[in-house]
Amino acid sequence: MKKFKTASGEPPVLHRNSANLVQNMLDEVKANITILPELKGLIPPLHVSEYEQLKNNILQDGCREPLMIWQTSRGVIDSTNDETPLNVLIDGHNRHEICTEKGLDFKIVLRDFQTLQSVRDFMIDNQLGRRNLTPEQMSYLRGLKYRNEKQTAGRPVLDLTSADQEQSESSLAQRTQDRLAKEFGVSPRTIHRDREYSEGLDKLTPQLKQDVLKGKQKIPKELIQAVGRALPVDAPLLSLEDVLTFQEAASEPTASPTKPITVSNKSKKVVKEIAKRAAALNPLSSSFHQDCDELIKLLTSLKETV
Structure with a gap:
């Protein structure tokens, strides 16, 4: 049987009735669910009509599908020695929001993972297995899967020269690209563009990113890919106004020199x-x-x- 932990980290007090014991432990987990913004951001947002339909279904029939919970500790999340127990929601964020708002009960199922990265991988694969994704959401998740797998497998080898390391990373990227292309039935070039698209989306403000994935805000895919290519990872997040400014700067014609210039x-x-x-300039920075x-x-x- 799954070993439950209470919010305090102490073993639960045993009851004579084992059914009551299990129910009490489940109730405590449900009352202490933690939502990590990073993991919630991996869930493609529902369109307004989809969200309303889900809400109506839950109001009418209850929450039939259980929420998925990862029991872990805070130290696993932030790489510290903090052993404070956490019940992290990894699937069912929309259902949890609706049930909490309406005061409705829901079921849970517990899953074991050793690392936060393994949770990310599971959530991405879980979402990619669903059929209601838009092309933009599918592209984002494929690109995110490529980045996660390449990052996990691409740790530097200390005894390689910089040139050998660069060649090794290039070979790894190509193998990852080819494998994912075969897995999803697309071309390797599509996986490459998906990577740029996911990098570009992650450089937008959270609200703008959600609006794009919902289809609420239309931004050309090529423009988002250009943002992903051009800006460093630590650049300030872009608002819609910033993106439009970036587009104007990128589309400005360059004057042809009257004579060749050697650079x-x-x-x-x-x-x-x-x-x-x-690109990294931030007017709010000290x-x-x-x-x-x-x-x-x-x-x-x-x-x-x-």
Whole structure:
């Protein structure tokens, strides 16, 4: 039998009636469910009509499908020694929200996982197995699956040179891409574009990302892919206004020079550094003025070399 933990981490007090014991433990788990925003973000949002239909079904027939709970500790989540028990919701976020709002009971099922990464993998595969996903949601999840698998398998080998490491990572990426393409019946190029799309979506504000996946906010897929390619992982999240500004900057025509200009490798590196720093500029940061000054210095030095 599954060993339950109470919210305090102490073994439950035994009752004579084992059925009452199990029910009491289940009730305590249900009363102490933790929702992690990161994991909730892996669940493609329902359209308004789908959510309302789900709510009507639950009001009429009850919550027939159990919610899935991962019993773990806080230390497993944040990589500390904190042994505070947690009951983390990993499937059924919409059902939980509706039942909580309406004061309705629901069933739960407990699942065992060793790591947070294994939970992520399970949730992505679980969602990809459902048939009600939009093309955008399917693309996002395939790209996310590629990134997770590549990250898990692509840890650096210390005894390899940088060139060998780069070649190894490239080979790993291609193998992962080919395998997922075969799994989902698409081309390897599609998996590559899915990766860029998922990276781009993850660089939008949470609300904008949800609106795009719901179909509530229309942004060209190619534009989101361009955001994924251009911006570093630690860049500030983009609002819709930021995305439109990015689109305007990317679509501005570049003037053709009247004579050929030879650009040195050093200049190319400076250009890449300028693009990286410009993308990471954050007006709300305490170092904003200093970042601007450093960017101006880079621009000045580039101008002098060309």
